[in-house]
Amino acid sequence: MIAPPSAAAGAAARTRLDGLAKPLGALGRLEDAAAWVAACQDSCPPRPLDRVRLTVLAGDHGVSHDGVSAYPREVTGAMVAAMVAGGSGANVLARQHGVAMQVLDVAVDADLGGLGPAVVRHHLRSSSGAIQREDALGVDEVRTALAVGEALAGEEVTAGADLLLLGDLGIGNTTPAAALVAATFGVGAEEVVGRGTGVDDTALAHKTAVLTDALARVGRRVDDPVERLAALGSADLAVGVGFLVGAARAGVPVLLDGIVTLAELAVAEDLEPGVVAWCAAGHRSTEPAQQLALDKLGLVPLLDLGLRLGEGTGALTALPVLRSAVLLLREMALLADLAPGA
Ligand SMILES: Cc1cc2ncn([C@H]3O[C@H](COP(=O)(O)O)[C@@H](O)[C@H]3O)c2cc1C
Numbered sequence: 001m002i003a004p005p006s007a008a009a010g011a012a013a014r015t016r017l018d019g020l021a022k023p024l025g026a027l028g029r030l031e032d033a034a035a036w037v038a039a040c041q042d043s044c045p046p047r048p049l050d051r052v053r054l055t056v057l058a059g060d061h062g063v064s065h066d067g068v069s070a071y072p073r074e075v076t077g078a079m080v081a082a083m084v085a086g087g088s089g090a091n092v093l094a095r096q097h098g099v100a101m102q103v104l105d106v107a108v109d110a111d112l113g114g115l116g117p118a119v120v121r122h123h124l125r126s127s128s129g130a131i132q133r134e135d136a137l138g139v140d141e142v143r144t145a146l147a148v149g150e151a152l153a154g155e156e157v158t159a160g161a162d163l164l165l166l167g168d169l170g171i172g173n174t175t176p177a178a179a180l181v182a183a184t185f186g187v188g189a190e191e192v193v194g195r196g197t198g199v200d201d202t203a204l205a206h207k208t209a210v211l212t213d214a215l216a217r218v219g220r221r222v223d224d225p226v227e228r229l230a231a232l233g234s235a236d237l238a239v240g241v242g243f244l245v246g247a248a249r250a251g252v253p254v255l256l257d258g259i260v261t262l263a264e265l266a267v268a269e270d271l272e273p274g275v276v277a278w279c280a281a282g283h284r285s286t287e288p289a290q291q292l293a294l295d296k297l298g299l300v301p302l303l304d305l306g307l308r309l310g311e312g313t314g315a316l317t318a319l320p321v322l323r324s325a326v327l328l329l330r331e332m333a334l335l336a337d338l339a340p341g342a
């Protein structure tokens, strides 16, 4: 069980929000967001979110050889290189918003050593297993990946972070992510399957069949979250789960992204109840599994822009909104000072 954010600081933030120079509740969900940051920091008003860090976890997936994506596996390694070079969508937004960003090859099926030791320092395997036929990885590998994720979150906290962002990269990753959401919440493949990178109707039907086969293959064994990650997840997804647990344990809030980070949170919350209280949803993705997980976990996203890119781009796009919420709570005048008796 993870200790929750400070109820007292959250309540103090609500009181202060009610007293600001505006009608009661007029800042809508920005008020919820500001109170959440205050609770996470145990401070009212909260500090500005100046030090923000994004970790992108990259990996390949056995299913990417089975026609579940609109793009080939080789794109994963190429996009990691693009991130190191600064040309991905996430890089553009991270630069714009002053976010320190790192990309890690957790399970990419390519030799990325040439990109530098930092990128490959947590390379755990080359692709995870094809979940409709075999387990994604072994239970021992899951435990290693969870520990790596917790350690990564710890490194980020030590580097100084008011807020952590998590992103994903890996052709095919919407399939294991959807499988984890389905298994966590006990729903069928049809309820979680999505078009990912943009598969056509034929490929969508095939992706649904792959998900159905995967869920049927594993049965009730996946009631256990570690078994679930081993059977239906991947090394990179398991590192993401550990990262969220580590951030929550350290008491540092996380702004979530799309289907992959929501799948990671769904499992993390099973593994360590209380993680969700340290997370806010950046945006609503077009992926049904992401939307289902948001609803089941009780998260209301800040933005709904039809994004379906991943990499942390939804979280990065929502960051200025969260920052605005904090500054409003910090800097707005009190109505009682402007108009005593109003
Ligand atoms: C060029 C390119 C850049 C990306 N950046 C993130 N994704 C996203 O799309 C992929 C998941 O969708 P699916 O399961 O359909 O393969 C992952 O790589 C994810 O990070 C990308 C995908 C592509 C093609």
Ligand SMILES: O=C(O)c1cccnc1
Pocket: 174, 195, 196, 197, 257, 258, 259, 260, 285, 286, 287, 290, 307, 308, 309, 310, 311
């Ligand atoms: O929801 C997402 O983040 C997403 C959707 C499609 C492809 N990649 C990521």
